[in-house]
Amino acid sequence: MDLPLSGRLTRNIPELKYVNADNVARYRVIMRFFYEEYKRLRYWMKPEDVYNGVMRWGALPDYTLEQCMADLAQLEEWGNLASRHDAGRATTLEEYMRKKLQYLLTPYSIEIERLLESLEKVTGYGGSLEPTLFDSIAEKLFAIRRMDWDKEPGAALELWTSLHDAFKRLHENAADYIASMQTAKAEEMMVTESFLVYKDRLTHYLQNFVQALQRSAYKIEGNLEQISANLRDMFLERVADEELDRPRLEDVPDKASMVGELRQGWSNLDRWFRGDGRAPSELALLERATKDTIARVVRSVIRLQERKRSGVSRKKELEHLAGWFARMERLEDAHRLAGLVFGLFRTRHLQGEDLRLTDRADQSMWDEEPTVRALRSRSRKRIGRQETEPVPEHAERKRREREAYRRRQAEEWAVMQDLLRRGKLVVSELGVVPSAVRLRLLHWIGRCNASPRHSFMTPEGVVIAMTNPRTARRTILRSEDGDLELPDYEFVFAMEDAARMAAAAAEGGRGE
Numbered sequence: 001m002d003l004p005l006s007g008r009l010t011r012n013i014p015e016l017k018y019v020n021a022d023n024v025a026r027y028r029v030i031m032r033f034f035y036e037e038y039k040r041l042r043y044w045m046k047p048e049d050v051y052n053g054v055m056r057w058g059a060l061p062d063y064t065l066e067q068c069m070a071d072l073a074q075l076e077e078w079g080n081l082a083s084r085h086d087a088g089r090a091t092t093l094e095e096y097m098r099k100k101l102q103y104l105l106t107p108y109s110i111e112i113e114r115l116l117e118s119l120e121k122v123t124g125y126g127g128s129l130e131p132t133l134f135d136s137i138a139e140k141l142f143a144i145r146r147m148d149w150d151k152e153p154g155a156a157l158e159l160w161t162s163l164h165d166a167f168k169r170l171h172e173n174a175a176d177y178i179a180s181m182q183t184a185k186a187e188e189m190m191v192t193e194s195f196l197v198y199k200d201r202l203t204h205y206l207q208n209f210v211q212a213l214q215r216s217a218y219k220i221e222g223n224l225e226q227i228s229a230n231l232r233d234m235f236l237e238r239v240a241d242e243e244l245d246r247p248r249l250e251d252v253p254d255k256a257s258m259v260g261e262l263r264q265g266w267s268n269l270d271r272w273f274r275g276d277g278r279a280p281s282e283l284a285l286l287e288r289a290t291k292d293t294i295a296r297v298v299r300s301v302i303r304l305q306e307r308k309r310s311g312v313s314r315k316k317e318l319e320h321l322a323g324w325f326a327r328m329e330r331l332e333d334a335h336r337l338a339g340l341v342f343g344l345f346r347t348r349h350l351q352g353e354d355l356r357l358t359d360r361a362d363q364s365m366w367d368e369e370p371t372v373r374a375l376r377s378r379s380r381k382r383i384g385r386q387e388t389e390p391v392p393e394h395a396e397r398k399r400r401e402r403e404a405y406r407r408r409q410a411e412e413w414a415v416m417q418d419l420l421r422r423g424k425l426v427v428s429e430l431g432v433v434p435s436a437v438r439l440r441l442l443h444w445i446g447r448c449n450a451s452p453r454h455s456f457m458t459p460e461g462v463v464i465a466m467t468n469p470r471t472a473r474r475t476i477l478r479s480e481d482g483d484l485e486l487p488d489y490e491f492v493f494a495m496e497d498a499a500r501m502a503a504a505a506a507e508g509g510r511g512e
Contacts (some may be wrong), residue, residue, distance in 0.1 A: 012186055013108075014078045014079050015078060015079045015080050015106070015108040015109060015112060016030060016112065017078050018074075018075060018078060018080060019112075019116075024072065025059070025060070026060060026063070026067070026071050027071060027074075027075060029054050029057065029060060029069055030054060030068070030072070030075065031058050031075070031080060031105075031109060032113065033050060033053045033054055033057070033113075034050070034081070034105045034109070034113075035105065035109075035110065035113035035117070038105050038110065042101040043104050043105070044084070044103070044104050045102060045103050045104075046066070046086065046101075046103075047065065047068055047069050047101070047103075048071055048101055050068060050072065050103070050178055051063070051065045051068040051336050057507070072101075072103055075103075076103065077464070079106060079108065079109075080105070080106060080108070080109040080112075081103045081104065081105065081106065081107075081109070082103070082104045082106055083101045083104075084101065084102050084104075084505070085100065085101060085102075086101060086102045087102035088307045092486070098294070101477070118312065129174055129177055129206070129209035130169065130173060131209050131211075131212030131216075132212075133166050133169060133170040134213060134215075134216035134217070134220065135212075136166045136222055137163060137166050137167060137216075138216050138220050138223060140159055140162055140163040141163070141220060141223035141224060141227065142168065142219075142225075143159055144163075144227060144231070144235055145223060145226055145227055146161065147231075149235065149238065154220065155244075155282060156235060156238040156239045156242055157239050157242040157243055160235075160236075160239045160262070163269075164265060164269075167269050167272070171272065171282070174209075174286055175286075176287045178286070178290065178293060201298055203294060203297055203298070206290055206293060206294045206297070207294065209290060210287060210290050210291060210294070211387075213283070213286070213287055213290070216271070217283055217287075220273050221273055221274055224269075224270055227273075227314040232266060233263075236259055236266065237259060239262055240255055240259045240262060241255075241260045243258065243353040244258070248314070265348065284408050290350045300479055321341065324337065325337065325338075340450055350371075350373055351373075352425055353371065354371070355369055355371065356368065357369060365455060367459070383427070401511065412440075413460060415440075416458070416460060416462055416493075419462075419493045420454060420462065420493050420494070420495065421490060422493075423493060423494070424491070424492050424493070425490070425492075426488065426489075426490045427441070427475050427477055427486065427487075427489050427490075428473075428475040430477065430478075431478070432478045432479065432480065433478070433480075434477050434479070434480055435479055436479045436481075437482050438477060438481075440486070444456075444464055444466075444491065445466070445486075445489060446493075447464075448465070448466035448469065448489075449466075449469065453465075454466040454469045461495055462493055462494070462495060463493070463494050463495070464491055464492075464493055465491065465492050465494075466489055466490070466491055467490045467491070467492055468482065468488075468489060468490050469489075471487050471488065471489065471490075472485070472487075473488035474487060475488040
């Protein structure tokens with residue numbers, strides 16, 4: 001169920017201005033002093049007490065009482081502090097002339113300072129995997145099914161609070177812990193030798209969590225299925241009534257909105273464990289992410305062990321193996337031993353000419369003449385100086401390419417001369433044209449459309465202009481490789497000098 005947006009959600013929060021204000025150091029020290037005194041159950045503070053406490057910390061060496069009073073007034077204006085008149089008796093004239101006030105932290109400011117205190121302790125994602133939370137959630141849902149909350153007042157609210165807190169801790173801590181395993185710091189740690197000592201504890205920790213998840217998931221899903229909609233609504237109504245029965249000095253919330261929030265929380269719990277039918281549940285995603293993390297840990301450990309093993313000398317093992325091969329009397333036994341020790345070698349395809357000296361079909365491949373092929377060494381060691389190879393000569397290939405290019409140029413120029421004699425070309429008047437002509441025509445259309453004057457000049461000095469770029473007529477250009485529908489464009493052709501003379505004559509006619 002979607003809850004309507006309240007005014008508190010969309011309003012501006014002036015209480016946060018002191019965190020990024022110009023005098024942020026002064027405001028932060030004052031607010032932290034108020035918060036520390038609040039935890040000691042000291043609520044109303046005088047400006048002198050605030051100033052003395054701030055100066056004891058030594059964070060503001062040049063601070064004055066006047067600046068402190070101005071900062072307190074500013075914090076009150078932003079809504080961080082509430083003030084009242086100090087009815088105490090003045091002992092000096094200065095105290096009597098000065099307006100005496102006492103200040104108190106507002107609820108918003110308490111939560112802001114509590115958040116800032118938590119943020120100061122954040123060094124990473126943190127989090128943890130607590131398998132006992134699954135059992136706790138299953139027990140709370142089973143208690144709801146048995147209606148244990150209906151026997152004594154306040155039991156429903158306590159049961160819901162325990163259930164919601166356990167679910168929140170499970171979701172947030174597990175998400176944070178799995179996220180911490182995806183960071184660059186975790187990747188760097190998994191490639192160090194010290195990770196081999198840590199991997200057993202980590203793998204055991206993840207495996208215990210997965211086992212508890214698989215063991216308790218069915219209990220939780222079964223309890224959620226057994227709790228009907230009527231029982232759920234009855235329980236949440238009871239929770240809302242017990243919450244409203246608490247004595248409050250603030251405004252009493254509306255019961256309908258409170259029940260709506262409780263139903264939304266229950267819906268989140270149900271969707272997290274059972275899904276919504278369109279996508280897998282968050283529980284399944286958490287299980288998959290945990291298993292993927294275990295797999296990443298195992299792969300990292302295997303790579304580390306292989307790298308560590310690669311640096312160990314195997315001289316004694318190879319000497320023992322060489323002696324084993326030396327004691328073999330038959331070649332077939334040596335082949336079998338090699339197959340057992342080394343396994344199948346990787347297949348390599350070598351290119352060469354098959355020089356057969358006989359056409360006998362029964363001749364073995366081992367009796368054939370070998371094909372000699374030089375292999376380049378893959379060793380990084382510097383080998384002896386090799387003879388330099390001459391640069392290959394490609395004059396003949398260049399000559400063939402040059403002649404082919406000239407033939408194409410001659411053909412294109414012949415086509416261009418024919419067009420110059422005609423002076424004009426309309427797409428609809430063309431018959432079936434070769435594919436090369438179609439490609440050249442599409443090239444002209446693209447060049448003309450890209451030009452502001454809808455014309456361009458070829459390297460031979462021929463000016464090709466499109467006279468009707470915005471025509472609405474359509475036609476079919478038929479070619480050897482298919483038909484193409486396009487606008488019925490019209491082109492005119494002229495040499496560069498003739499085009500200039502025609503443009504000058506047109507300018508002179510417009511001038512007259």
